[in-house]
Amino acid sequence: MEIMTPFKFFRVVFSLSLQSPVDGKPMLLTPEESIQIQNRIGADIIMALDDVVKTTTKGPRIEEAMYRTLRWIDRDLCVKGLVERNLPGYAIGGLAGGEDKDSFWRVVAQCTASLPEDKPRYVMGVGYPLDIVVCSALGADMYDCVYPTRTARFGTALVPEGVLKLKHKAMADDIRPVDPTCECMVCKNYTRAYIHCLVTKDAMGSQLLSYHNLYYMLKLSRDLHSSIVRGQFPQFVCQFLQKMFPEGDVPEWVCNAMEVAGIDISSCCAPFPMSHDEHQTIYESKWVA
Amino acid sequence: MKFRVKAWSKTGRSRVGELELGSCPHTFETPALLLSTRKGLPHFISPQLLPSLPSPDSFLLQCNPLHFIEGIPFETVSRIGGLHDMLGLREYALAAAPRDSDVCIPESNSSNKFGASFETPSGRHLIKPIEYMKMISSTKPDLWTTLADEVPAWVSQKRNRTSVDRTVKWLDECIGQNVTGGAVFGSIVGGSSIEERQRCAQEIARRNVSGYWIGGFGLGESMEQRPALLHAVVTNLPEEKPRQIFGLSLPEEVLQGISAGVDLFDSTYIYDLTIGGLALTFPVNGTEPHPSDYQLNDNVSDFTKINLKATIYRKDESPILDSCNCYTCQNHTKAYINHLLNVHEMLAQTLLEIHNTHHYLALFRTIREAIKGDRFEEFKHKFIQGRREASVL
Numbered sequence: 001m002e003i004m005t006p007f008k009f010f011r012v013v014f015s016l017s018l019q020s021p022v023d024g025k026p027m028l029l030t031p032e033e034s035i036q037i038q039n040r041i042g043a044d045i046i047m048a049l050d051d052v053v054k055t056t057t058k059g060p061r062i063e064e065a066m067y068r069t070l071r072w073i074d075r076d077l078c079v080k081g082l083v084e085r086n087l088p089g090y091a092i093g094g095l096a097g098g099e100d101k102d103s104f105w106r107v108v109a110q111c112t113a114s115l116p117e118d119k120p121r122y123v124m125g126v127g128y129p130l131d132i133v134v135c136s137a138l139g140a141d142m143y144d145c146v147y148p149t150r151t152a153r154f155g156t157a158l159v160p161e162g163v164l165k166l167k168h169k170a171m172a173d174d175i176r177p178v179d180p181t182c183e184c185m186v187c188k189n190y191t192r193a194y195i196h197c198l199v200t201k202d203a204m205g206s207q208l209l210s211y212h213n214l215y216y217m218l219k220l221s222r223d224l225h226s227s228i229v230r231g232q233f234p235q236f237v238c239q240f241l242q243k244m245f246p247e248g249d250v251p252e253w254v255c256n257a258m259e260v261a262g263i264d265i266s267s268c269c270a271p272f273p274m275s276h277d278e279h280q281t282i283y284e285s286k287w288v289a
Numbered sequence: 290m291k292f293r294v295k296a297w298s299k300t301g302r303s304r305v306g307e308l309e310l311g312s313c314p315h316t317f318e319t320p321a322l323l324l325s326t327r328k329g330l331p332h333f334i335s336p337q338l339l340p341s342l343p344s345p346d347s348f349l350l351q352c353n354p355l356h357f358i359e360g361i362p363f364e365t366v367s368r369i370g371g372l373h374d375m376l377g378l379r380e381y382a383l384a385a386a387p388r389d390s391d392v393c394i395p396e397s398n399s400s401n402k403f404g405a406s407f408e409t410p411s412g413r414h415l416i417k418p419i420e421y422m423k424m425i426s427s428t429k430p431d432l433w434t435t436l437a438d439e440v441p442a443w444v445s446q447k448r449n450r451t452s453v454d455r456t457v458k459w460l461d462e463c464i465g466q467n468v469t470g471g472a473v474f475g476s477i478v479g480g481s482s483i484e485e486r487q488r489c490a491q492e493i494a495r496r497n498v499s500g501y502w503i504g505g506f507g508l509g510e511s512m513e514q515r516p517a518l519l520h521a522v523v524t525n526l527p528e529e530k531p532r533q534i535f536g537l538s539l540p541e542e543v544l545q546g547i548s549a550g551v552d553l554f555d556s557t558y559i560y561d562l563t564i565g566g567l568a569l570t571f572p573v574n575g576t577e578p579h580p581s582d583y584q585l586n587d588n589v590s591d592f593t594k595i596n597l598k599a600t601i602y603r604k605d606e607s608p609i610l611d612s613c614n615c616y617t618c619q620n621h622t623k624a625y626i627n628h629l630l631n632v633h634e635m636l637a638q639t640l641l642e643i644h645n646t647h648h649y650l651a652l653f654r655t656i657r658e659a660i661k662g663d664r665f666e667e668f669k670h671k672f673i674q675g676r677r678e679a680s681v682l
Binding site for chain 1: 327328330331332333335336337357360361362364365368369375376377410632635638639
């Protein structure tokens with residue numbers, strides 16, 4: 001089993017200032033301690049500590065962060081006693097902090113373009129199914145995100161059309177499964193109506209939706225992988241986008257990213273795509289009847 | 290429903306029986322515990338983990354139809370096909386009663402001649418027999434109890450008498466609705482009055498029901514009062530029909546009920562322990578040694594259960610109980626559960642509910658063996674003595 005160890009970063013000194021997940025008190029973490037802890041809990045993949053700045057930051061702070069991160073990696077390598085110059089993989093961090101989508105995909109594209117082809121690229125904190133499809137098109141390999149389980153606890157299910165808000169009154173007498181195309185235990189046994197009466201009130205509601213959402217994400221990964229292996233990745237992307245945007249209103253940032261990735265999605269885009277703002281409103285209020 | 294008594298205790302009224310319910314393929318041995326549920330599913334054990342619980346004991350579930358009020362329309366429950374289909378529990382036996390002690394609590398002051406009042410998460414509801422029967426006909430449980438006017442132990446004689454009259458009347462109204470399928474258990478009340486308990490039992494025994502639900506306990510009466518009240522009820526009921534009781538939670542109370550001749554027990558004990566971060570550790574068969582941590586104070590252990598939130602478990606790499614073969618004890622340590630409780634992870638409750646359910650079902654199994662071997666009164670005496678001695682140390 002793989003355990004990845006993400007941390008939440010706040011400010012930076014010689015070590016990292018973090019918030020303890022147990023009592024919320026601030027604590028300091030040095031690069032050496034970070035590696036030690038990750039080794040002790042038996043992680044298969046461990047991350048070097050990085051100095052995180054917001055993608056929107058400009059100016060000398062970025063350079064400072066870059067050099068500091070490099071110094072920390074050198075310290076980590078010394079600590080581990082490795083002499084290798086090559087690192088086994090790379091993580092792209094500092095995203096998923098609420099930056100706009102246009103910046104987000106450009107940063108990912110830039111990183112994947114400059115990182116070695118034969119090492120895994122892990123985009124930390126991503127994310128929404130659409131973001132994962134786009135990043136995969138741009139050459140990313142691994143992801144982690146709390147989104148599927150967190151959104152489940154709020155009563156939201158992930159479905160091919162986007163999201164389904166089980167809390168909504170209309171769900172109370174809807175006897176279809178959450179996702180009729182899904183083969184998971186929850187979709188095979190339970191109705192939207194029953195889950196509706198559980199969500200946000202009973203722990204079991206969170207469990208059932210978390211189960212489905214995780215199954216959905218794992219299936220998405222598997223489908224992305226197998227479509228690439230079969231040489232049908234662009235078709236898969238088109239099918240994915242068609243289900244999510246049946247009116248052809250694929251967001252502009254997705255179109256731009258796919259263009260850079262070299263994936264032709266013209267068959268799923270409406271002739272006159274809407275502006276970014278118009279699309280945001282529809283995407284956020286979308287639920288499936 | 291089919292019930293027959295297989296073994297009698299030569300002293301006392303305890304007995305072992307066999308129960309078959311509805312289309313459930315399992316045969317249940319009694320005395321048995323009905324596992325409590327919230328809206329039909331366990332509180333924390335998700336459906337795909339249920340098969341890891343002991344079989345067939347864990348296939349007998351309690352379900353309170355009132356949990357669905359204002360959550361899902363009963364017409365929708367009908368359209369789905371009833372509880373078994375809605376819950377994905379087609380091989381399980383579901384027993385419905387309108388009472389539980391954490392979500393739907395009888396509000397006797399607001400009950401009136403039309404119906405019984407309950408405090409629920411969606412507010413106070415007055416449930417009339419006709420409405421209750423609509424719930425029963427749409428949920429289609431394997432067994433259901435009639436609507437009762439339960440009152441606490443301290444009410445006046447007059448109020449108590451009224452509760453018996455109403456309960457008998459509502460039983461007739463419920464049965465009169467002619468809802469087919471599902472075994473009906475007549476409800477018996479009477480508070481803490483021996484005469485009223487007797488009167489109610491005699492009236493209900495005259496009706497055409499498959500079994501009896503003894504209500505009104507766990508509402509303020511003391512453990513000392515209970516044996517006489519139970520005796521007054523059970524001695525007026527036919528031997529060959531099963532008796533179910535709500536509200537006897539602790540092992541001592543269960544043993545009391547079994548001595549009196551009760552067959553089915555329904556309580557929220559496991560849930561209450563679980564949300565308190567408590568794990569059962571008492572020796573199940575009375576001859577096992579006690580857990581060896583005699584130095585511990587009350588907050589941590591009372592020799593029947595341990596509080597896994599306590600800091601002494603932070604580094605304890607042993608399972609809750611070495612001898613337990615539940616999923617939790619086979620895979621996890623006290624330290625891990627302590628950590629989960631500290632960081633407020635739901636997995637803690639899932640693991641605790643699994644262990645506590647396992648442990649309590651094991652107690653019931655041991656009790657049945659003791660009755661079959663005609664050793665029940667001795668077992669009961671030793672068990673209770675053992676717990677008293679351990680708490681004195």
